[in-house]
Every structure is written in C-alpha cells, then in structure tokens.
Amino acid sequence: xxxxxxxxxxxxxxxxxxxxxxxxxxxxxxxxxxxxxxxxxxxxxxxxxxxxxxxxxxxxxxxxxxxxxxxxxxxxxxxxxxxxxxxxxxxxxxxxxxxxxxxxxxxxxxxxxxxxxxxxxxxxxxxxxxxxxxxxxxxxxxxxxxxxxxxxxxxxxxxxxxxxxxxxxxxxxxxxxxxxxxxxxxxxxxxxx
Numbered sequence: 001x002x003x004x005x006x007x008x009x010x011x012x013x014x015x016x017x018x019x020x021x022x023x024x025x026x027x028x029x030x031x032x033x034x035x036x037x038x039x040x041x042x043x044x045x046x047x048x049x050x051x052x053x054x055x056x057x058x059x060x061x062x063x064x065x066x067x068x069x070x071x072x073x074x075x076x077x078x079x080x081x082x083x084x085x086x087x088x089x090x091x092x093x094x095x096x097x098x099x100x101x102x103x104x105x106x107x108x109x110x111x112x113x114x115x116x117x118x119x120x121x122x123x124x125x126x127x128x129x130x131x132x133x134x135x136x137x138x139x140x141x142x143x144x145x146x147x148x149x150x151x152x153x154x155x156x157x158x159x160x161x162x163x164x165x166x167x168x169x170x171x172x173x174x175x176x177x178x179x180x181x182x183x184x185x186x187x188x189x190x191x192x193x
Contacts, residue, residue: 023141062161098130
C-alpha cells in the first residue's frame with residue numbers, strides 16, 4: 001500500500017471518544033427540518049450493528065452524487081441488512097435540498113410542466129439523509145475546508161463523468177433546484193466513518 005504521511009494517517013483514524021462525544025451533542029436536521037442530536041444515529045444500537053456515516057460536500061456536488069449513486073447500486077439496503085450494517089448520509093446544506101420532487105404547474109395546464117428532483121431522487125439514494133447546515137459537526141470531526149490537492153491516488157472508479165461535465169451538471173442542478181444558494185458551502189469537504 002505504500003507509506004502515508006502523518007497528516008494522511010490522521011485523516012484515516014476514527015474520531016477519539018472525546019471528539020465523538022462533543023460532536024454527538026450537535027444537531028442534525030432531517031428532510032423536514034426536525035432536529036435530532038447527531039449521536040442518535042449511532043447510540044443505542046445492538047453491539048453487532050455497524051454504522052457507516054458519510055458526510056458529503058454539498059447537495060449539488062456532482063462527485064458526491066456519483067459516489068452516492070455507486071453506493072446505492074452496489075450496497076442495497078437488503079445487502080446491508082444481511083451484514084447488520086447501515087449507511088447514513090449527512091450534507092451541510094438546508095433540509096429543503098434533501099427530499100422530493102417539486103412539480104411546477106403553469107396556469108394553463110393541470111399537469112406539471114416541470115419536475116425538479118431533490119438529492120434523494122437525483123441519486124436514487126435509499127439511505128437516511130440528514131443535514132448539518134452550520135457544518136458544526138464537520139468542524140468538530142476535523143473535516144477540511146477547500147482542498148485543491150488531489151493526491152497520488154488515481155481517479156475513483158465511481159466518477160463516470162468528465163470533470164467539466166460534472167461541474168456543469170452540478171451548476172445546472174443548483175440553478176433548476178430553485179435553491180441554488182441552499183446546498184451548503186462548496187468548499188466544505190466531507191468524510192466517512
């Protein structure tokens with residue numbers, strides 16, 4: 001596997017119990033804006049249950065969308081259940097970016113003229129999805145803000161679109177969503193634990 005720098009190794013470690021306890025008291029919101037403590041996702045579970053929590057960048061990040069689509073395809077809820085594992089996603093935008101299909105009607109038509117997909121629908125995400133609009137949990141867990149360095153690793157296989165197509169699709173999704181400024185800071189990086 002090669003050697004990793006001390007900084008790279010520290011980003012691969014699980015949060016300390018103290019860090020996790022502090023982050024656990026911070027709030028996340030569900031798709032309806034209801035707040036719950038972050039720790040509700042991982043406390044009170046059976047000893048043999050595993051929980052993977054994935055923090056995405058923002059709700060219009062094309063790379064994160066491709067990652068979630070690949071996960072959704074490869075790790076179905078049934079497969080996860082068989083291995084006593086669950087996945088939860090957390091973004092850093094507003095709750096209104098998570099759900100649903102928004103139908104826009106014109107005055108002349110009874111049927112919708114336009115359909116705008118929320119994050120769950122765009123990615124076919126079967127996992128519970130929450131948000132931390134203040135990004136306080138991201139900060140508490142040490143997730144970086146604006147990393148331009150790509151590192152020595154090759155491009156992940158889940159990235160199927162060329163870079164500029166990915167950027168254009170992200171911008172387009174933001175514009176047509178009706179909430180272009182609500183997805184969360186584009187420079188916030190995510191992580192998975």
